[in-house]
Amino acid sequence: xxxxxxxxxxxxxxxxxxxxxxxxxxxxxxxxxxxxxxxxxxxxxxxxxxxxxxxxxxxxxxxxxxxxxxxxxxxxxxxxxxxxxxxxxxxxxxxxxxxxxxxxxxxxxxxxxxxxxxxxxxxxxxxxxxxxxxxxxxxxxxxxxxxxxxxxxxxxxxxxxxxxxxxxxxxxxxxxxxxxxxxxxxxxxxxxxxxxxxxxxxxxxxxxxxxxxxxxxxxxxxxxxxxxxxxxxxxxxxxxxxxxxxxxxxxxxxxxxxxxxxxxxxxxxxxxxxxxxxxxxxxxxxxxxxxxxxxxxxxxxxx
Numbered sequence: 001x002x003x004x005x006x007x008x009x010x011x012x013x014x015x016x017x018x019x020x021x022x023x024x025x026x027x028x029x030x031x032x033x034x035x036x037x038x039x040x041x042x043x044x045x046x047x048x049x050x051x052x053x054x055x056x057x058x059x060x061x062x063x064x065x066x067x068x069x070x071x072x073x074x075x076x077x078x079x080x081x082x083x084x085x086x087x088x089x090x091x092x093x094x095x096x097x098x099x100x101x102x103x104x105x106x107x108x109x110x111x112x113x114x115x116x117x118x119x120x121x122x123x124x125x126x127x128x129x130x131x132x133x134x135x136x137x138x139x140x141x142x143x144x145x146x147x148x149x150x151x152x153x154x155x156x157x158x159x160x161x162x163x164x165x166x167x168x169x170x171x172x173x174x175x176x177x178x179x180x181x182x183x184x185x186x187x188x189x190x191x192x193x194x195x196x197x198x199x200x201x202x203x204x205x206x207x208x209x210x211x212x213x214x215x216x217x218x219x220x221x222x223x224x225x226x227x228x229x230x231x232x233x234x235x236x237x238x239x240x241x242x243x244x245x246x247x248x249x250x251x252x253x254x255x256x257x258x259x260x261x262x263x264x265x266x267x268x269x270x271x272x273x274x275x276x277x278x279x280x281x282x283x284x285x286x287x288x289x290x291x292x293x294x295x296x297x298x299x300x301x302x303x
Contacts, residue, residue, distance in 0.1 A: 001087045001186035002297055006096040007032075007103055007272060008193030009265035011204040013283035015048060017193070018096040019056050024290055025092045028057035030079060032097025032106070034072075038064050038231040043211050043219045066226040073113075076105035087186065092297060100150065100271040107190075109182030116164040124164050128156070136163055144172040150267045155233060189296045191289060192278040194269065201262050208258045211236070220244065235260045 004025065006018050022029050031037065035045040039062040048058055059082060064070055079095070086093055095106060104110070128136060136159055141148040143166045151158050162173040169176075195203070220240040226232055227241060239256045242248040248256075272278060281289050 002092040003083070003106075003184075003186045003188050004092060004094045004293055005032075005103060005107065005188060005190045006094065006193070007190065007278070008098060008283075009200065009268040009272075010046075010098055010261060011207050011265060012098075012193045012195055012200060013203070014096055014098065014193055015046070015052065017283055017286060017289070018094065019052060020286060021290065021293065022056045022094045025094055025293075027090055027092055027094045028059060028086065030082065030093060030095040031058055031060040032075075032095050032099055032102050034070075034075075034097075034099040034102050035231065035234055036061050036097075037070060037075075038062070038066050038068070040066055040223055040226075041219060041231065041237075043214050043216045044234075044236045046207065046211070064231075066223060066231045067229045069230075072099075072101040072105040073110045075102050076110055079106050083186070093186075098268055100268060107181075107184070107188050110176070113165060113176045114169050116168050120164055120168050124160055124167070128160060133159065136160065139163060140166075144174050146174040147172065150271050157230065157233070188277075189293060190275065190278040191293070192272055192280040193283045194280055195282060200265060204261050204265060205258045208236075208254060208261060212254060216240065217243070217250070235264055 004021065004027075006014055006021060008014050018029055029048075031048075033045065033047075035041065036047045037060050038045075041047075042062065047061055052058075053061065060075075060078070083093060095103075097103065101110075124136070133154075133156055137148070137153045140151070140159055140163055144162060147162050151162065153159065165171075165173045165176065194200070216236065217240055220232075220237055221244060223232060223237075224244070232238075232241075236257050239248070239253040239260070243250050243253045279292055281292075
């Protein structure tokens with residue numbers, strides 16, 4: 001049994017290539033985008049279209065309400081359960097996306113993160129109120145530089161949670177996410193997609209313009225009742241909410257979305273490039289990618 005993982009930064013071109021690879025493998029697509037899992041935000045997450053989902057069966061696309069709580073640990077459990085069923089009729093499955101923690105959860109597993117005591121939670125909460133988020137971000141830099149490098153430093157919930165775990169355990173938050181790899185009953189083949197920086201950034205900028213033309217602002221307005229939910233605490237929605245609140249003009253918000261998406265893409269690449277098991281390709285190298293996958297699938301495993 002094999003799991004092919006197609007990964008890469010946002011906007012690189014994973015979706016279209018994933019369809020042809022899935023068809024070659026005779027596999028459905030297991031989505032690994034932590035925001036595409038939620039319903040009602042198709043434009044802002046660049047979710048697969050109805051036509052694309054008709055072409056190849058997708059799992060974990062638009063299946064959760066916006067106010068649902070979901071985590072990488074839950075995703076790991078759900079994918080492992082689904083894979084067990086799918087492997088009964090498929091030799092090889094395709095998982096694709098760019099959510100770093102979700103990919104690691106499936107490929108490596110997530111350790112059981114300790115429960116935070118009321119005392120630690122209260123202390124960090126009080127410090128946030130008294131000292132501000134910036135001070136906590138600097139402390140996270142000292143205690144867990146690896147997580148600091150990839151976390152959204154304006155995401156209060158994530159910064160606070162990471163610090164809570166650091167104080168509670170005496171370990172870095174990162175250590176709970178990338179420690180001992182759990183054994184998997186399948187072989188993992190990782191394909192990374194990347195483009196030259198200027199090319200990638202031009203695609204990101206063009207995609208944001210396309211999303212706006214498709215009605216991204218209207219999509220945000222339709223989901224205003226969910227504005228406090230974590231599903232909307234992401235690039236695009238945060239900036240357009242400032243437009244709706246009258247804080248920013250629309251052109252400024254669009255430029256910020258482009259910039260923040262580019263920053264996120266760089267964080268993704270920083271994360272992925274630590275993994276030496278990934279074979280990197282330009283998305284236009286479809287033939288080479290398929291040849292590589294076929295070669296890996298037929299390669300004998302030496303135990």
